[in-house]
Amino acid sequence: MAPILYLIAKTKEAGEKGMSKGTIKKVAGPLVIAEGMRDANMFDVVRVSDQRLIGEIIEIHGDKASVQVYEETSGLGPGEPVESTGAPLSVELGPGLIGSIFDGIQRPLEEIMNATGSNLTRGVEIPSLKRDTKWHFVPNVKDGDIVESGDIIGEVLETEIVRHKIMIPYGIKGTITSINEGDFTIEETIGVVTGQDGTTKNITMMQKWPVRVGRPYKEKLSPDMPLITGQRVIDTLFPIAKGGVAAVPGPFGSGKTVVQHQLAKWAESDIVVYIGCGERGNEMTDVLNEFPELKDPKTGHSLMERTVLIANTSDMPVAAREASIYVGITIAEYFRDMGYSVALMADSTSRWAEALREMSGRLEEMPGEEGYPAYLGSRLAQFYERAGRVISLGADGREGALSVIGAVSPPGGDISEPVSQATLRIVKVFWGLDSNLAYRRHFPAINWLTSYSLYVDNMSNWFNNNVKDNWMDLRLRIMHLLHDESELDEIVKLVGMDALSSSDRLKLEAARSIREDFLHQDAFHEVDTYTDLEKQHKMMELVLNFYDISSKALPKGVTVDELVKLPVRERIGRFKYVQNDKTQKEFQDIIDSLHREIEALSQKEDS
Structure with a gap:
């Protein structure tokens, strides 16, 4: 039997036969050594002591099993019973997951609080998903349909925004011989699948899966x-x-x-x-x-x-x-x-x-x-x-x-x-x-x-095809400017800003604009907290347009200080706060202003 099918079978069959029982030999914090566990298996879930603390077998030597206990072990001692459930640690999967708050082993914290109070009580046994809640199941298959593992047979509206799709559990294949619409709990039968060998399987809205095994896919x-x-x-x-x-x-x-x-x-x-x-x-x-x-x-x-x-x-x-x-x-x-x-x-x-x-x-x-x-x-x-x-x-x-x-x-x-x-x-x-x-x-x-x-190389075609065809070029230029800034900063620390050429000082200004106007993002600002790709592209173009147009103005005698003080610089910095429906107009206005203001500076120097 395939390893996954074996674990699923063990999960389903747990409780149908006598389980391995032993006694505690040693307690070391969350680790309990139990003897008499020869019939247990690796990763079986066990119940430790009369308090029925939850644990998992992580090592076996002969008839001794090492159990990591998921609850506080203070007060435990040698001689107390340890009982294997015969099944691996599994999660319950079905309607009721969304919006829930679980602890590390999928115990519902809200239900535990209602049952025992604000503090976690040891050995508490509360099912992960509510057994009494009824969900309205709407099938999308009918009697006579052939189904296999993973097929969706219906839906439950779990919340207003999540449709919980009920799937055929792994390892089941056959013909739908019964399917029902209506309100059911997660344990009630919603349909029956008959296999080629004539065996029938009752389908419920809940399935279990061992946590240490990845769920299969095609x-x-x-x-x-x-x-x-x-x-x-x-x-x-x-x-x-x-x-x-x-x-x-x-x-x-x-x-x-x-x-x-x-x-x-x-x-x-x-x-x-x-x-x-x-x-x-x-x-x-x-x-x-x-x-x-x-x-x-x-x-x-x-x-x-x-x-x-x-x-x-x-x-x-x-x-x-x-x-x-x-x-x-x-x-x-x-x-x-x-x-x-x-x-x-x-x-x-x-x-x-x-x-x-x-x-x-x-x-x-x-x-x-x-x-x-x-x-x-x-x-x-x-x-x-x-x-x-x-x-x-x-x-x-x-x-x-x-x-x-x-x-x-x-x-x-x-x-x-x-x-x-x-x-x-x-x-x-x-x-x-x-x-x-x-x-x-x-x-x-x-x-x-x-x-x-x-992932950048793999996704370059997607960005160029779905946003703008020069997306990756702009990104590469921004990365180069940021790396150049890092190198120039070292020179400035050694010999001062005056040692830099005008083009290098302009490069520092462009990199500062990238850092402060583009990379810095306010998570608490209603507009700036999220920027779609179209707006991100416009922001990259604004910063790089300023750098390119200014670079052409430097040979005409325009100084870096004059370029930095241009009124349009502030508008570039505040573009990230512009509402999405106004970005196109504002973007074009800023580009026009940038050309006008630098052209005015160039003409002033010429005269």
Whole structure:
């Protein structure tokens, strides 16, 4: 049996036979060693002690199993029972995911609060999705239709802006012999599929999937289409592809979380999955308070109506951080399979790696660099490689995309540490946040000299064909000016501004305009917070037009100081605050004024 089918079968069959039972031999923080577990399997979910704490088997030696426990283990002792459920750690997928707030192992925090109060209670057993809520199911197939894994058989209007598509679970193929429209809970049968061998399968609106196995698809597509974010430094200089992966490393206070919030709000994605992995409790509180209040700019509804939140704060048990990443990306893959574009924000993978390091240390494994396990790089790759733009399973060949943006929090902002370096070997986009830019109040504080995007060449045709045919030329010129500015700054620091030629001083002015007028973006300004590609192109043209026309005026005797003081400079700087419906007129007015004012200066020098 294929590995995926085997895990799915184990998930379904759990509970149908006697489970492996053992006893605790040793407790070391979140790690519990249990003996008498010879019949258990790797990655089985277990219940530890009479309190029924949730854990997962991560190592087996003979009849001894090492269990990482996802809850506080204080008070546990040798001799207490350990029982395997016989199934891997899985998530429940179905209507009710959108707008929910889960912990690291998909327990619904709101339901837990209603049942036990404000503090998490150990051993609480509450299903991830509500069992009593009825959803109105509208089928789009009929009796006699042939269906296979991934086929959409109907829809549920989960929120006002998300149509939840009910798919045939993996491993099922046959003929629809019964399909019903109406109000059902996620466990009630909505249809029956009869296989070629005559076996029947009841179809419900919920399916389960093991979190450590990527959901299958037909084909992975080339990353040649950008994920438009409306953030100029990203879209123009360092774009991410739909289905691409990006890392946002940066020190404390450099704006990682704000960048991810902006992407969650403005990126062209249908669904947002936000994983707070080991972040400070007050930061996650801000997220939980802000997201319901944020208005989705496309629909006017709350952003929560297309968002799934996973909150695993730094004071929660460390082992649950390891699971939260996989739970989040499995939920994201599920919506990708429906044909949606999904953006997943992981904040931050450094805290996840710290959890790996702690568990590895307790298992007494040979440490790698800085104490991280030797398999750190492969685990990071397994996570990021689940992103992609794909053709989903099913006869209709629908296209879905899962883009992953992972924040990295290197200690002291030092990106030479192992987690940052292992991440950079995997991802193709690096948005390096710079604390010096943040202290100068330049946001987003993405350093244009250290950041890069390896998707640019793949997407150059898309930008040239869908925006303007000179998009990539303008981008390249802007990058050259910014790099030239960096070199000229070194000369100015050594010998002063007077040592520069007029053309070099003009180049510095053009680069300053790029930094202040184009790259600096106010996340709290109603217009500047988002810039579409057409406007970004106009802004690039304005800055470069000023530089080109001024360069031609210098040989005529016009000084750099005169050019800098032109009234049109202020209009170029304020163009980013112009409403979208007025940009074309304002753009043309500024170009005309630029020609007039420089022409006037040239004539003055001639006379």
